[in-house]
Amino acid sequence: MNRQGRPTQPVASSAPEGLTTFSGNKGLQLEEALIFEIGTTQTTGVDLADLPANAKSRIGDLARTDEIGLPGLTEPETMRHYVRLSQKNYAIDSGIYPLGSCTMKHNPRLNEKMARLPGFSDIHPMQPQSTVQGALELIDTLAHWLKVITGMPAVAMSPKAGAHGELCGLMAIRACLEARGDARVRVLVPESAHGTNPATAAACGYKVDTIPATEEGRVDLEALKAKLGDDVAALMLTNPNTCGLFERDIIEICEAVHGAGALVYCDGANLNAIMGKVRPGDLGIDAMHINLHKTFSTPHGGGGPGAGPVVLSETLAPFAPLPFVVVTDGTFSLAEYAPEAEAHGAQPFGRLTAFHGQMGMFVRALSFMMSHGSDGIAQAAEDAVLNANYIMASLKDIMTASFEGPCMHEALFDDRFLKDTDVTTLDMAKAMIDEGMHPMTMYFPLVVHGAMLIEPTESESKQTLDAFISTMRQLVEAAKAGETERFTGAPHFAPMKRLDETAAARKPVLRWTPEENASHSAAAE
């Protein structure tokens, strides 16, 4: 009987030991070569107009005559290449992404749609200002929301990312101190700080002085006071801090810093925990960057672009960088140069980027904020904190919480619970990959051993959190039960096994070369 086309019936079987496929693909897991191996310089996926018959050249002897070496693919091949590559990525839209310090929350597609309105996406930064009044209004409106949320009187919009915002804040501080004729040389940074903080202080020409944390994971107020002096320009602290805790002495800390004639920079990476609940401006903060890509969900995009506007106190506001939006009788304009700025009473410290900041991110962030409203913003912070505490409460009996709670929007564990196993924090992370979850942030902050920093964000449902908790508990129990191979060889089921990062750094191969093509094909044969 011809059974062709009839429904199949499953036959119970697992793949025989050692079975591999001829193509290297595994069902939906498709291998993909480099564009340099599948494209050619004479292939193109665009149809362009013909050159005019009478086209003239004014390039002279500067014409490019060498082969550039850029392969092209046709449009269908291009689509397939990048779709296949995309399928090798984990993403927020795939599942929980509890990467501490990164605030991996849902990215609403309304924001994408709004950012692509031609009135925002197809306008040039040097267009006459009369033709971009709506764009300037949007920047001004976003600035208003940021000022209200933080309780600060001013905001510099142009920084392109969080670390760029830090640079902006520290430059404003230094410009302010120098305007007072009080140049100072040291910046105090808690040992739990993000690496960008000391790197930024160094880029502003400051010496970095580290202050220790207390047993409770917070800034040691007495140690801070002991380090303060008339050569200290600023304290850079993160609040909530990188241990996931609110600095409960924050008001005393700011008073002590101000009392010594210095200023307080706050790393705003963790604003998600407190928006609508506490305003940094009420705590004594002088400058704080806001990671729009974290707190206000402009997507992370595989590592940027971000956006890092910096809110500033009255003291620092005059020193904000160029350009900035000015509103006069309902008309918006840009102060682009020092004389224009000075006419508005400002003393800008300079310019941080060619144009006006990350407009595409501004539209997305404002769309996100307007959707939430003041009620939704506070609710999001509360849910983010609730979720982290729920994880903490559900795991602290079998994992070791580093500090006494409640935590804010991230739960910090360390590796003490793995002490008598052969499993490390890294192994635990890789085993999570096998379970279909993105691992938490590992080995940061540096103040605890083998850190595991879990930030669920407000986007996760109770059901998802329960599943996460259940899987984590099973993993921990397996580690303690000595199922070491589950961990040390992980991931077993990801598109790749563990990669050799040491070899990559020892002999860096940072680009494809034709020679590689030859050796790669030889190896395949």
Added chain:
Amino acid sequence: MRYLPHTPQDRAEMLARIGAANINELFKDVPADALLNERLDLPMAASEMAVERQLSAMAAMNTAAGTVPFFIGCGAYRHHVPATVDHLIQRSEFLTAYTPYQPEISQGTLQVLFEFQTQVAALTGMDVANASMYDGSTAAAEAVMMAARVTRRQRTVLSGNLHPHYRDVILTNGTYTGEAFVKNSPQVTDDEDLAAQVDDQTAAVVVQNPDVFGNLRDLTPLAEAVHAKGALLIVVVTETVSLGMVKSPGAMGADIVVAEGQSIGNGLNFGGPYVGLFATRQKYVRQMPGRLCGETTDADGKRGYVLTLSTREQHIRREKATSNICTNSGLCALAFSIHMTLLGEKGLRHLAALNHAGAVALAESLSEVPGVELMTERFFNEFTLRLPKEAQEVVEALTEKGILGGVRMSRLFPGDDTMDTLVTIAVTETNTPEDFAAYRKALEEVLS
């Protein structure tokens, strides 16, 4: 609120598990006086439709470039972006992933970065490129700092024909790092003598090609003079499409090339987000700023990619890092790489040729208008005219007529009265012969 999954019952159950009576018990470390009891003074939550209505109204107040004859450049260029690019960069797996810290589940992003680095190195004529910077201007500032590290010198010579915003970003970044800068005045026609300003204390010379007025120059003699003093040549490119037609900076002797990559794959977006390209010689790799992706193998010997040489970076080196940069411009780099793959070398060369042919045609047409003088002899897709009237007046009159006709140089160089009558005009493949005719006619009317 549509983005928040919890029901009131979920919240109550979760608080019970935590052992907290209410949500504010979780905020008990916040000083009591500082905890807000009232809502922020902002509008309440809004539906998708309501947000769309309000933002669309703001967008409608702007003149989108695609709706008028459009000739503005000076660091950002309106090119056609194929629909495929925008579709692909909105794939969830690219859009909603983060930095590939876990390479086993991030090979998509990592392979794209490896391909991007290779494309940028080829395009600039250099050995290696990083995984991108925020934009061209911040890349330029990073290049100056890198040159100081490489040469252990602190004196940088800046061309007067560098985009003044780039110049200001470089100067601002160097304010507190002990760098000394030699500045030059802009000169639309004269070939400034930068070589004469290089001494044995000079770390680098920064020069833009094509320059802010559109001039193309052969930088080979300058590179030789710079190298003779042990300094580095940093070449800035703000119109990356030019590299499809013009001899590469690498072939002219550049040591570091920084570029604004917006022209490929990325829209105007009122100035950002953009993508900074950063390329250099192999021997300087360990002094580079920013993320780098490198090739390696996994435990089965299979080829794969990881972030590498991170011992240069802030999260390891802290205050001793080569830069404070943490992110790159990932999604914009992806857009760049996809568009470049669609173009291929053949497409890029053709695109560049179309841009150039259009610019030459418009430049020759406009310079026939009485009183108008073409100031740039050799250019790619952007040129500068001297007008018989103040450029501000002319640009405004053209805007009134619905033509966005270029950038008046008095906006970029305020206070320099030699700039008052200059306008810089960019042409791309998006401009039509009708646009050219409309510009010519409008300019004749404005100047008559």
